[in-house]
Amino acid sequence: MAPAEDDISIEEKRVYAGSAGRTDAYVATGTGVVRVAISGDKVGGFELAARDPARDVAVLARTDDPDRLAVATDDDLLVAPIDADRDGVDGSAFSPVGIGPTVAVGVHDGEFLAADGAGEVHRIRVGGDGDVDAEDAEGDGSPSEPTRIGSVDDPRAVDGPLVAAADGVHRVMGGGAAGGAPTLEPVGLDDARDVAGAGVPLAATPAGLYWLGNGWMSANEGDATAVAADGDGHALAAVDDELLVRDVTDVTDAAAGIGWDADAWRVAPLPVDERPVALGYGPGLSVVVTDAGTLCVNAGDGWRHQAIGVRGVAGVALAVVEGTGG
Structure with a gap:
């Protein structure tokens, strides 16, 4: 494995991040979670x-408190603060939530x-300095006692308010800013493998x-295994072992009458002949992790890649460490 980023001097880190800022990708694998x-x-x-x-794996962004990393494991859901000074997570800081074996997590x-x-x-x-009065949350930043909101058949993925499961897609209704107790309601389809809940549901x-408009509409035929979206009209999908990209914005869509059907997507060849399995978005960049453990990044000028030496890739989540400079 390459030398840890923590071994790089502070000055080198500043030069490395530069005006592009820095984002850390947390990749869930059969070996553990790799931070890139x-x-x-x-x-x-x-x-x-x-x-x-x-x-x-999922990252919960916070404003007045450290971001949190949640890891779904065969023992429990583990939650830890992301230490900006340390540029990562202290492995001893993980707290089990108490829900037992966990298969999917989102925000x-x-x-x-x-x-x-x-x-x-x-x-x-999750409580903390910025959320000390939150219902059910601890003021010391520990995760709260879990609250059950519903059940599904064989869950596979969680993103935003959506849950993908063998019995279709389900959506969390109410709770949070909407007030009241949240509920989980089925919204259609069968055998959902993945969902994207930012912007137009996918x-x-x-x-x-599929995309959700007046009911579920076909976006592309084929064997779809993964999907991600940034909420601004950009999306990634793995279909028939190829990467599909929708890279027009909502503003462009409205002006040109572009929807979410097959014409809005294009095949985007990766720089490696490997199957895309985990997809994600960060500020100004898209990330794809392959089944062979290669992380591919596109910040608008084509794909760059790095083998990270892991197998059994199951998910990716991104955390902003340093914002873009002026």
Whole structure:
């Protein structure tokens, strides 16, 4: 494994980040969670941030408190603060939430949403300096007691308010800023493998890629296995082992009458002949991790890649470490 980014001097880190800022990608794998430093399209050092085999990973961004990393493992959902001074996560800082074996985790309305192995979906709030009065959250920054909001059949993925499961796509309704107790409601499809809940809802199924308009509409036929979106009209999808990209914005869409059907997507060849399995977005960049453990980054000028030496890739989440300079 390459030398850890933590071994680079502070001055070198500043030069490395430059005006592009820096984003860390946390990759869930069968070995653990690997943290990879990214600046623009440059891939820096990487290290093992958590040693438990991971089924999924999510980052909860905070304003007045450290961001949180959640890792879905076969034992429990583990949550730890992301230490900006340390440029990563202290492995001893993980706290088990208490929901048991966890298969998927995401973020919605400032909380973690996690699905356990029995299909129960829970919300987990995180307290801290910026949220000391939050209901059910501890003022010391610890995760709250989980609150069950519903159940699904064989959950696979969580993103925003959406849950992908064998019995279709489900959406969290109410709770959070909307007030009241949240509920989990089915919204259609069958055998959903992945979902994207930012902006226009998207779902990946063995029958194809779908977007939610007046009901679920076909975006692309084929065997869809993964999908991600940034909420501004950009999206990535893995269909028939190829990477599809939708890279027009909502403003452009409105002016040109472009929707989310097959014409809005194009095949984007990766720089390696490997299958895309985990997709994500950060500020000004898109990230794809392949089944062979190669991380690919596109910051607008084509794909760059770096092998990170892991297998069993199950998910990726991104955390902003340094914003872009002026």
